Amino acid sequence: MFDKDKPIYQQIREKIEDQIVNRQLLEEEQAPSTNQLVSFYKINHATVSKGINQLVEEGILYKKRGIGMFVAVGAREKLMKKRKEAFVDQFIVSLIEEANKLEISEQEIIEYIKQVKERESE
Template sequence: MILNMDGTKPIYLQISEWLEREILNRNFESDQKIYSQYQLAEMFTINPATAAKGLTLLVEENILYKKRGLGMFVASNAKEIITNKRKNQTLKRLVVEIVMEAERLDVSKEELIQMIRDVKTGEAGE
């Protein structure tokens, strides 16, 4: 992953979202130790405090937990928490944007649903 240093999204959020993707992609399983703030800082050439902020965010969301003196570990229900969070925030926001754009373009509900079906079945034309 390459961080967008010039973007508007804070780097610590990019780190936490990257770790979430790694968990969703099963690169980290429940109760598995994850990278330390220093490992993340070295991997992405960032300040360890910035990496720590990303990790702390995931601890606050109960996606990670700390074992004193051992590091950070993936919570047993991390994947479920991430999935629910992304459904309720990211996906919902995207759906609202799509529906609003469809309304501006006079795309009917049926057309929009068919477009979604086509994308899911791989039949969508670019």
């Protein structure tokens, strides 16, 4: 269920982020409570709270006192921006570096990407 190479609180946080990015959780919609997540995943309350609190600090979730956690307006947009930046850092930079070593042109890279996307959509 959980990846042993990554802290569980981070994985909980990413699961909620994924639900927002995938539009399973919409803006102003109630997010799963800490207690629901503790019960569902059978993990420590402090672990879940740490992941949730990070999302609150970043303005992705907000608390309504006595009611629960809700997805903030603009949360999906913030997450998409953050993930696109991470995508560039994690994948595009190394792709360009390797392409330069192999003397692959920008046009060739684009063509390779199109070919792969075509194969994946079949």
